[in-house]
Amino acid sequence: MRKAVEGFDDLSPEDKERLEQSGMVLSSENRCGSFFQSDQDVRHTSCTYEGIEMLPTAEALKKYDWLKDYYWNLVDKDKDEYTRYVADHEPRGYTIIAKKGSKNIFPLQTCLFMATDDIQTVHNIIIAEEGAELHLITGCVSSHSVGHGSHYGITEFYVGKDALISTTMIHTWGEDVTVVPRSASRVEENGTFLSNYISMKPVKRVQMYPEARLTGENSVARFSSIVLAPKGSELDLGQRAILEAKGTSAELLSRVITRGGTVITRAHIIGGAEETRGHIECKGLILEDGIIHAIPEIEGRLTNTSLSHEAAVGKIARDEIEYLMARGLNEEEATATIIRGFLDVKIQGLPESLQRQIDAAIDAAEKGF
Amino acid sequence: MLNVENLHVEVGGKEVIHGVNLQIPEGETHILMGPNGSGKTTLLRSIMGFSNYTITEGRVIFRGHDVTELPLYERARYGMGMMFQRPPTISGLKLGKLLEVMSGKSPAKAFEYAETMNMSAFLERDLNANFSGGEIKRSEVLQLLVQQPDFVMLDEPESGVDLENIALIGKAIARLVDKDRHIVNRKKSGLIITHTGFIMDYLEADAGHMLCNGEIRCRGNPREILKVIQEKGYQECMECVKL
Numbered sequence: 303m304r305k306a307v308e309g310f311d312d313l314s315p316e317d318k319e320r321l322e323q324s325g326m327v328l329s330s331e332n333r334c335g336s337f338f339q340s341d342q343d344v345r346h347t348s349c350t351y352e353g354i355e356m357l358p359t360a361e362a363l364k365k366y367d368w369l370k371d372y373y374w375n376l377v378d379k380d381k382d383e384y385t386r387y388v389a390d391h392e393p394r395g396y397t398i399i400a401k402k403g404s405k406n407i408f409p410l411q412t413c414l415f416m417a418t419d420d421i422q423t424v425h426n427i428i429i430a431e432e433g434a435e436l437h438l439i440t441g442c443v444s445s446h447s448v449g450h451g452s453h454y455g456i457t458e459f460y461v462g463k464d465a466l467i468s469t470t471m472i473h474t475w476g477e478d479v480t481v482v483p484r485s486a487s488r489v490e491e492n493g494t495f496l497s498n499y500i501s502m503k504p505v506k507r508v509q510m511y512p513e514a515r516l517t518g519e520n521s522v523a524r525f526s527s528i529v530l531a532p533k534g535s536e537l538d539l540g541q542r543a544i545l546e547a548k549g550t551s552a553e554l555l556s557r558v559i560t561r562g563g564t565v566i567t568r569a570h571i572i573g574g575a576e577e578t579r580g581h582i583e584c585k586g587l588i589l590e591d592g593i594i595h596a597i598p599e600i601e602g603r604l605t606n607t608s609l610s611h612e613a614a615v616g617k618i619a620r621d622e623i624e625y626l627m628a629r630g631l632n633e634e635e636a637t638a639t640i641i642r643g644f645l646d647v648k649i650q651g652l653p654e655s656l657q658r659q660i661d662a663a664i665d666a667a668e669k670g671f
Numbered sequence: 672m673l674n675v676e677n678l679h680v681e682v683g684g685k686e687v688i689h690g691v692n693l694q695i696p697e698g699e700t701h702i703l704m705g706p707n708g709s710g711k712t713t714l715l716r717s718i719m720g721f722s723n724y725t726i727t728e729g730r731v732i733f734r735g736h737d738v739t740e741l742p743l744y745e746r747a748r749y750g751m752g753m754m755f756q757r758p759p760t761i762s763g764l765k766l767g768k769l770l771e772v773m774s775g776k777s778p779a780k781a782f783e784y785a786e787t788m789n790m791s792a793f794l795e796r797d798l799n800a801n802f803s804g805g806e807i808k809r810s811e812v813l814q815l816l817v818q819q820p821d822f823v824m825l826d827e828p829e830s831g832v833d834l835e836n837i838a839l840i841g842k843a844i845a846r847l848v849d850k851d852r853h854i855v856n857r858k859k860s861g862l863i864i865t866h867t868g869f870i871m872d873y874l875e876a877d878a879g880h881m882l883c884n885g886e887i888r889c890r891g892n893p894r895e896i897l898k899v900i901q902e903k904g905y906q907e908c909m910e911c912v913k914l
Contacts, residue, residue: 557763585762621759624721627744628753629773629818636744639772643764643797 307336307413309345316446317415323503323666324441324472325659326413332655337396337412341422344394353404354436359425362397369397372427376458376486376515384454384482388423395424395455400434400465409437409470409656416444416451416479426457430465430493437468437653444476452480459487461495463518468496468649470656472663477504477534484510491518491547498649499527500660502667504535504563511540511568516550526647527556528660530667531563531592540568545578545607552580557645560592570599573607582611587618587644672697672822672860673718678729680710680717680885687713689885690729695822698857700848700874702893703864705882706905711864712756714882715824718862719753720746733822752820754811756827756864760799766810767794773817784816788843804831805840812843823847825863829870841873850874868897 310328313321318328330336335349335356349356363369379389396412416422430436444451453475461467467487475481489495495514514523525541543552554569571580586594600609618640626636645664649657673695680688687710695701705711717724718731720743730739738746770781785791788809799807808828815823828844829837845851848861863870871893879893883905889896899907 619759620722622761624743625755625759625761626769627742628719628721628747628755629769629814630744630747631772632742632744635772639769640761640764643761643768646763646765646768 307338307346307348309338309340314446317443320443320446320474321413321415321441323663324413324443324474325439325470325663326411326441330411332408333411334406334408335410337410338415339394339413339424340415340417341420342394347396349410351404351406353401353434354406354410355399355401356410357397359393359395359397359427362427363393369427372429372458372460373425376488377456377484381484385456385484387421388425388454388456391423393425395426397427398429398436398438400430400436402431403433405435406437407653409439409653411439411441413441413443414453414455416448416453419448419450421452421454424455426455428457428467428469429460430462430467432462433464434462435466437656438470439656439659440469440471441474442471442481443474444479446476448476448479450478451476452482455483455485457483457485459485459495461487461489461493461521463491463493465490466494466496468498468652468656470498470652470660471500472659473499473501473505473508474503475505478506480506481508482510483512485512487512487514487523489514489516489518489521489523491521493518493521495523496649496652497523497525498652498660499529499539500663501537502530502663504532505537506534507536509538511542513542513544514552515544515546516552517546519547520549521547522550523552524649525554526649527558527567528645528647528664529556529558529565531558531560531565533562533590533592535563537563538566538568540570542570543580544572544574545580546574548576548578550575550578554581555583555647556585557647558584558586558594559641559645560586560588560590560594562590562592564593566595566597568597568599569611570601571609573600573602573609574604576604576606578607580609582613584611584613585644586615587641588616589641672699672734673862674732675718676730676732678714678717678731679727680713681725681727682713682723686727687885688717691882691885691887693880693887695860695862697860698849698854699877700850700861700863702868702871702876702879703862703882704866704879704896704900709882710885711882712826715753715826715862715864719743719751719824747818747820750821752815752818752823754808754815754823754825754828756830758799758807758811760797762797762800764798765795766790766798769798770794770814770817773814781817784813788813788816789839805833805836808832808840809836812840812847815847816843821858822860825861827864827866829865829867837869838873841870844870845874848874868893871897
């Protein structure tokens with residue numbers, strides 16, 4: 303049965319709107335479960351789908367002894383000062399276990415909300431067992447009243463044999479918030495990992511370099527990032543795929559717009575096994591003077607790997623704008639239509655409802671183009 | 672409908688059109704011919720109002736108003752339309768999305784036109800990306816059917832199109848310029864650049880103009896002008912320019 307998400311009702315109308323912009327459904331309609339953490343306080347955890355278990359990570363570690371093998375397994379707790387900081391604190395965040403063969407038609411939603419000027423930490427563990435299909439949408443939001451703050455998030459994804467995890471993360475932070483996610487995934491035989499990241503709002507700094515290790519034959523990883531950087535925002539975003547097993551493939555895609563902000567889009571594919579394929583596509587539009595620094599890296603380590611990349615950074619071509627103006631659109635309409643198209647990334651394997659959520663997040667930002 | 676008076680146009684600081692005069696009355700469709708590089712596309716783009724085409728002298732009068740200083744999109748909204756010979760590819764922008772934006776609250780008609788132009792399968796494709804010659808022309812005509820301009824300029828509508836597509840495109844263009852209506856009911860006008868004249872198999876043009884070196888050297892029956900070119904090439908036109 304559908305359950306109201308505890309804590310959502312306490313939020314101000316402005317903050318509720320920010321949550322909705324991050325893909326959160328306040329009524330939890332068309333969601334098979336919800337998790338809500340406000341600062342360090344886990345306010346709500348529910349999951350109505352019986353094949354999927356979601357619980358706070360602290361509770362999960364107590365409940366399942368075996369989970370310790372998944373905790374700080376893909377992300378090294380000594381990686382940097384942020385991971386050490388998270389490791390030194392009581393674990394927050396959520397753990398999701400999609401049981402063998404389970405499939406959630408409606409996604410789970412998890413909301414990490416910063417209500418005060420402080421440091422928020424989370425450690426999430428997401429496991430899809432053999433043949434499971436798990437769809438997750440995460441809204442990372444700070445209150446409109448938050449001035450300074452930091453969010454350090456650890457996420458470890460485990461995609462089992464023939465399983466699929468899609469994770470869609472929509473950031474709605476504030477202009478003085480620093481965000482440092484550290485996430486990694488491991489994908490087993492015939493598994494699929496889809497990671498989508500959308501950030502259309504101001505943020506002080508985001509620095510992340512999620513990594514997918516494709517350890518099982520014929521496994522697939524696809525990363526897609528859609529980013530708008532207003533003036534004052536600095537985003538250093540990476541995506542890495544390590545093709546360790548035969549027949550694995552990866553696609554790393556980013557669409558970046560700057561309106562005076564700085565974006566570094568790093569991407570790295572390592573082709574380290576037979577019959578592997580990888581492609582990187584970084585496209586950037588500079589609407590106002592800012593920096594887009596695309597760094598695509600492809601690293602082949604044997605003859606039977608095929609890796610490619612394309613990167614383009616620039617302004618919108620005048621002939622494209624005028625083409626649409628000849629159809630009766632004024633310059634602003636023509637520009638917005640081209641930008642909307644530029645950001646229109648259709649993600650294969652994503653449920654329609656999540657694709658709509660991504661589209662809505664971009665539509666909401668359209669007036670900021 | 673259109674009255675171009677003593678038009679001089681510069682491109683990149685160099686004059687390309689030297690005092691062109693052209694009148695196209697309501698309900699008439701004219702043909703524009705001329706050798707490569709004679710300024711045909713430049714003339715069309717100047718009338719439409721594209722940047723990089725600087726009108727240094729003369730006027731463009733459209734539906735009784737001087738539109739010489741009017742921005743491109745306002746000319747389009749006022750009833751001018753153009754079919755591009757080589758339109759740009761717009762990555763990510765779906766043809767269907769553009770038609771939706773163009774048609775505002777009534778997109779259903781746009782999708783009917785897409786069916787007519789055999790373009791329904793292309794609505795989810797990026798605009799002009801990897802379209803064949805015929806597909807580009809069908810897409811252009813489809814956009815114009817949605818736009819429904821009163822005056823349409825067509826830049827080589829038959830180039831790169833196979834025989835099957837040329838019939839489809841030719842008939843649609845005839846509809847665009849009201850050639851499917853009785854002569855007294857025709858309200859729309861057109862100006863068509865053609866090298867081959869194939870388009871005249873589908874619509875009877877009312878007049879023809881020959882542009883050489885940025886000047887209109889002769890006017891008359893378009894079929895007669897075409898016949899002269901087919902028989903003697905553009906040489907006679909070039910000789911005429913020297914006079």
